[in-house]
Amino acid sequence: MTRWRRPAWWSVLLTVAAAVLFVRLGVWQLDRADYKETLVRRYAAAATAPPVPFDRIAAAPPAEAFPRVVVHGHWLGDRVYLLDNPRHDAHGGVEVYAPLALPDDSRLLLVDLGFLPGAGRAKLPPLPAGEASLHGLYLPPPGVGLELGGDALAGQTQWPKTTIYLDLDQVAGDLGRPLYPRVLALDADPAVAYQRVHAFDFSSMPPSRHRAYAFQWFSLAVAVLAIFLVLHRKRRPRRTDNR
Template identity: 30%
Template structure:
């Protein structure tokens, strides 16, 4: 009786090798796409920082608001309107301190300034104070289009949980603590007219506030390295598939000749 050349195990192996080849190639292409995205991000950061410093005022044009552009703003601190954002810094829990700066006395236009990070305290009574100078002040920093967000897993697919109090400033109690701060929501509860940007204050740390702001990953070489690995796996799987097909072809030829 003539023995079957291909059984279900052989077919399964061939299909698996073909699928692995396609999957590995797809993963390699995805890593190359991620590398391109990171190069674009790096270029945007470099382009923004290369622009001349922007002076922020209420007449600022939207075309001048560029991510990572250096900027300065002059105004009066509104310390009572400050908000704390829960953020980790190098693995340590703590807070970002966000305080709006009023551009002109008697007006409502303001800019949100991220002043820095400080470590978490054990009790509300131990919360440090960060006094602000009175009078008109000038602050320098880098522009962000919004307050960098912290992904909230517990809100995924669910109704967002209200975080800010109904009114800011509050008559008493500690500063509000939130996970994320939306400028439109803050404007609604504070009555301020917030400019559509955030200033991440730069300069040396002061009063214990650390100004080491997060940056998006721009290490495209890492993704390129991963892509090469995936393409190497794809080549191995494709070579194994080719060898298996050649062996089957040779066995088929041998069986045909012997019959």
């Protein structure tokens, strides 16, 4: 029969607290996975939805939604930005952005033209010019990380300008005009050189990774309880032979 040692009160408290914490972290990770899967479904639905006029949602886009819009304007094609760390870049290349000026509007709309594998300044196709009618998804800009050295755009004098993070505030300051809070990711077009696969960016933390972290947290909770039981189980005394 298994015998148990009476545990100290502090060991019980620490074990319960740790187990509860790990379980709550696991549940939180599962919630994050469900949340991101909801965003992915919304994104997929938006990609095939009929476009709405841009001015309906331009300044205040619906939260956690990705409206497909149609917009008219003219290109500022001589002001192009190259993002050289796009997440879907497997062979080297740049994501190309150009501002679009809308009629009677001081704000500019930054347009994601698409990805060019293996491209740089010297290999850009002809840049857009003139009037344009565009369709695409109105998306949050790429995430901004820690850019050592500050604003990389301010010190560049030649166009196109290159950056490893696309900060809309920096771009607005560089252009000298305010920008809309999101970017327009153009619909795919086989007639252009750009690759336009604007999969919603969860490459660094997809839903599956959240579930893997949840499993780890739940495993830690089980491990804490198992360690507690092992440490407080009395060992049977060894039998000695007195013959």
